[in-house]
Amino acid sequence: MARRLRLFKEQMTKAGVSPSMWSTRDDHFDLEHLEVKLEELEAELLEINANNEKLQHTYNELLEYKLVLEKVGELFSSAKNKAVAHQKELEFQTTVEGSIDSPLLLEQEETTTKQIKLGFIGGLVHREKSIPFERIIFRAARGNLFLKQGVIEHPVLDPLSGEMVHKNVFVVFYSGERVKSKILKICDAFGANRYAFSNDSSKQFQTIREVSGRISELKATIDAALIHRSTLLQTIGYHHGQWRLLIHKVLQRATMDCSSQVVAIFQVLETTESPPTYFCTNKFTSSFQEIVDAYGIAKYQEANPGVYTVVTFPFLFAVMFGDWGHGICLLLAALYLMIRERKFASQKLGDIMEMAFGGRYIIMMMALFSIYTGDASTTGFIKVRSTYPFGVDPKCHGTRSELPFLNSLKMKMSILLGVSQMNLGIIMSYFNAKYFKNNINIWYQFVPQIIFLNSLFGYLSLLIIIKWSTGSQADLYHLMIYTFLSPTDDLGENQLFVGQKLLQLVLLLLAVVAVPWMLLPKPFLLKKQHQERHQGQSYDLLCGTDDTLESESQSIAHDHDEFDFSEVFVHQLIHTIEFVLGAVSNTASSLRFLAHSELSSVFYDKVLLLAWGYNNTIVLIIGIFVFICATVGVLLLMESPSAFLHALRLHWVEYQNKFYEGDGYKFFPFSFTLLTDEDEL
Amino acid sequence: MGFLVTTLIFVVIGIIACLCTRICCNRGPSTNLFHLTLVITATICCWMMWAIVYLAQMKPLIVPILNEGE
Numbered sequence: 001m002a003r004r005l006r007l008f009k010e011q012m013t014k015a016g017v018s019p020s021m022w023s024t025r026d027d028h029f030d031l032e033h034l035e036v037k038l039e040e041l042e043a044e045l046l047e048i049n050a051n052n053e054k055l056q057h058t059y060n061e062l063l064e065y066k067l068v069l070e071k072v073g074e075l076f077s078s079a080k081n082k083a084v085a086h087q088k089e090l091e092f093q094t095t096v097e098g099s100i101d102s103p104l105l106l107e108q109e110e111t112t113t114k115q116i117k118l119g120f121i122g123g124l125v126h127r128e129k130s131i132p133f134e135r136i137i138f139r140a141a142r143g144n145l146f147l148k149q150g151v152i153e154h155p156v157l158d159p160l161s162g163e164m165v166h167k168n169v170f171v172v173f174y175s176g177e178r179v180k181s182k183i184l185k186i187c188d189a190f191g192a193n194r195y196a197f198s199n200d201s202s203k204q205f206q207t208i209r210e211v212s213g214r215i216s217e218l219k220a221t222i223d224a225a226l227i228h229r230s231t232l233l234q235t236i237g238y239h240h241g242q243w244r245l246l247i248h249k250v251l252q253r254a255t256m257d258c259s260s261q262v263v264a265i266f267q268v269l270e271t272t273e274s275p276p277t278y279f280c281t282n283k284f285t286s287s288f289q290e291i292v293d294a295y296g297i298a299k300y301q302e303a304n305p306g307v308y309t310v311v312t313f314p315f316l317f318a319v320m321f322g323d324w325g326h327g328i329c330l331l332l333a334a335l336y337l338m339i340r341e342r343k344f345a346s347q348k349l350g351d352i353m354e355m356a357f358g359g360r361y362i363i364m365m366m367a368l369f370s371i372y373t374g375d376a377s378t379t380g381f382i383k384v385r386s387t388y389p390f391g392v393d394p395k396c397h398g399t400r401s402e403l404p405f406l407n408s409l410k411m412k413m414s415i416l417l418g419v420s421q422m423n424l425g426i427i428m429s430y431f432n433a434k435y436f437k438n439n440i441n442i443w444y445q446f447v448p449q450i451i452f453l454n455s456l457f458g459y460l461s462l463l464i465i466i467k468w469s470t471g472s473q474a475d476l477y478h479l480m481i482y483t484f485l486s487p488t489d490d491l492g493e494n495q496l497f498v499g500q501k502l503l504q505l506v507l508l509l510l511a512v513v514a515v516p517w518m519l520l521p522k523p524f525l526l527k528k529q530h531q532e533r534h535q536g537q538s539y540d541l542l543c544g545t546d547d548t549l550e551s552e553s554q555s556i557a558h559d560h561d562e563f564d565f566s567e568v569f570v571h572q573l574i575h576t577i578e579f580v581l582g583a584v585s586n587t588a589s590s591l592r593f594l595a596h597s598e599l600s601s602v603f604y605d606k607v608l609l610l611a612w613g614y615n616n617t618i619v620l621i622i623g624i625f626v627f628i629c630a631t632v633g634v635l636l637l638m639e640s641p642s643a644f645l646h647a648l649r650l651h652w653v654e655y656q657n658k659f660y661e662g663d664g665y666k667f668f669p670f671s672f673t674l675l676t677d678e679d680e681l
Numbered sequence: 682m683g684f685l686v687t688t689l690i691f692v693v694i695g696i697i698a699c700l701c702t703r704i705c706c707n708r709g710p711s712t713n714l715f716h717l718t719l720v721i722t723a724t725i726c727c728w729m730m731w732a733i734v735y736l737a738q739m740k741p742l743i744v745p746i747l748n749e750g751e
Binding site for chain 1: 715718719722723726727729730733734736737
């Protein structure tokens with residue numbers, strides 16, 4: 001019904017009838033009657049349109065016919081007059097010359113005999129096609145014909161296309177049926193309309209009168225039909241608005257009842273693939289994100305380690321580099337790169353320079369933290385209190401006890417920072433598991449990992465702090481070793497606080513329990529989860545070792561599941577071993593914090609002060625030069641990348657390894673240019 | 682006692698830094714949360730660095746030996 005309304009609207013627009021603005025309140029209409037009425041009106045309108053088209057076509061044809069008759073009549077009259085004049089001239093010559101022209105007269109008689117057999121075709125052809133039309137006809141008949149054309153001054157309405165076209169009237173005289181068929185084909189090809197007429201003048205006039213009469217009749221009929229059509233359309237327009245409103249309401253109600261999305265124009269394609277990952281970064285954070293992405297691209301919606309890396313990476317570098325003087329050098333280099341940022345961004349840099357420019361913000365952060373850690377751990381202020389308030393006591397410098405003290409300090413500092421970093425990583429794994437609603441990973445991955453790490457190395461950190469606070473002389477090294485070797489022996493002089501023995505026993509037991517806690521439950525729970533999902537059962541969280549035995553019996557019964565249990569078990573075994581051994585080796589690898597400052601002291605003491613001691617200008621200049629070369633060449637250009645790589649490893653192994661899967665892929669917008677490049681590859 | 686006082690100083694500096702970051706670089710809730718995380722992490726790292734060195738020197742077992750020889 002909506003389609004019919006649109007048809008009516010279109011017809012009214014063509015006829016120039018506008019639908020009425022106000023709609024009649026006619027509540028008696030219901031949909032069935034409306035549909036019947038619209039159907040009837042549509043049929044009537046279509047019939048009227050068809051009849052009008054036929055009448056118009058016939059009318060146009062008759063108009064052309066009339067034009068052809070008029071023009072051809074003129075042509076024939078003109079030709080006749082010329083023939084008469086020509087004949088008179090010939091008779092005059094015959095009379096004058098007498099018997100000499102007898103052969104000419106005979107020849108003329110023969111010509112007259114031939115003319116009786118000629119045929120002719122008349123019609124209309126497009127003016128722009130008239131010249132090629134004439135040329136082709138001459139070629140087809142090999143010149144054995146006569147063609148005459150006349151121009152019609154005003155445009156003619158074409159019966160076929162209904163447009164006003166400029167046309168010519170033509171008459172073709174020919175001999176023979178074969179030529180006639182050729183001419184007919186050429187007329188069809190050029191779209192020329194042909195009309196029959198007689199060569200008798202009186203008959204021509206009679207035909208013109210008949211055609212004129214028919215034209216007048218058709219004109220009256222067409223006018224009557226148009227009036228009828230206009231009346232019908234006005235009637236439709238009177239009700240059109242109301243009908244449209246009614247149908248629109250019904251469609252809306254149907255849409256609501258069916259709950260279908262009629263207006264939806266797009267379709268969501270379901271896929272089981274994981275979406276790509278995209279992190280929004282700016283020029284400051286993009287380089288830190290690159291460090292993280294070098295390890296692996298995050299899985300979709302996985303926690304991004306790049307957030308903390310912005311601070312922790314430069315900090316760990318600074319702990320190793322830890323020199324305020326060289327920190328200032330790094331800061332100046334970074335500031336230079338930042339000031340020339342716009343210029344360098346548009347230039348083509350070398351490999352090393354490109355990398356340095358890309359990481360200019362990392363260099364700046366590393367420099368700032370280096371200056372801070374250098375102050376915090378090396379130089380200081382005048383001693384005014386019992387404990388030095390900031391940094392290391394300068395009295396310690398140059399004494400025999402400097403090296404043991406600093407080594408002890410940095411070793412313990414490494415353990416504290418390393419354990420803190422690993423704990424941060426494990427806490428991140430908790431947030432990951434919580435976000436993905438993975439209870440298995442919370443209770444059988446996060447919890448035992450926290451217990452294991454802090455039972456052993458967290459406890460070691462606690463012992464370090466207690467030893468510093470109380471000034472105890474306990475040997476932590478022996479203490480940790482004998483906790484494992486002989487946990488029930490007396491602590492002796494290594495005791496730090498009351499109840500330490502019992503606490504160590506409890507912590508040791510917790511660490512021992514945590515390992516199978518990590519290893520065993522997760523594969524069985526995953527297997528059970530798979531079975532329940534396969535059988536459509538609801539999931540219940542298992543707890544306790546009795547259920548583990550039950551799972552084992554089930555695993556024997558269902559040995560050929562799609563779920564590959566042995567693979568999952570081996571994966572979990574590898575993961576558990578990696579964590580346990582990793583906790584030990586990662587703590588040891590934190591000792592790489594000890595780097596750099598020893599080297600700096602060596603250069604300072606052995607080169608510069610030694611040169612100063614000789615009290616010679618030339619030797620002093622040479623010493624300063626060597627010191628500068630050593631500072632720039634070794635400490636800045638070689639030691640900085642070394643500390644950088646150590647910090648990188650600490651981040652990847654100690655921090656990201658604890659929670660980061662990194663098995664996603666990066667988001668790239670679709671581009672045809674990339675397709676072309678791929679095709680070339 | 683010096684330990685607690687300086688720790689309090691670090692906390693105050695951290696809070697002031699958070700407020701300054703919020704005021705100066707206000708760019709939507711997500712970015713503000715990011716900045717807050719960075720400031721807190723930096724404050725904790727700096728405090729940890731200071732605290733370790735300070736604790737190590739509270740009661741040193743290895744004291745500076747001004748005279749040559751053990």
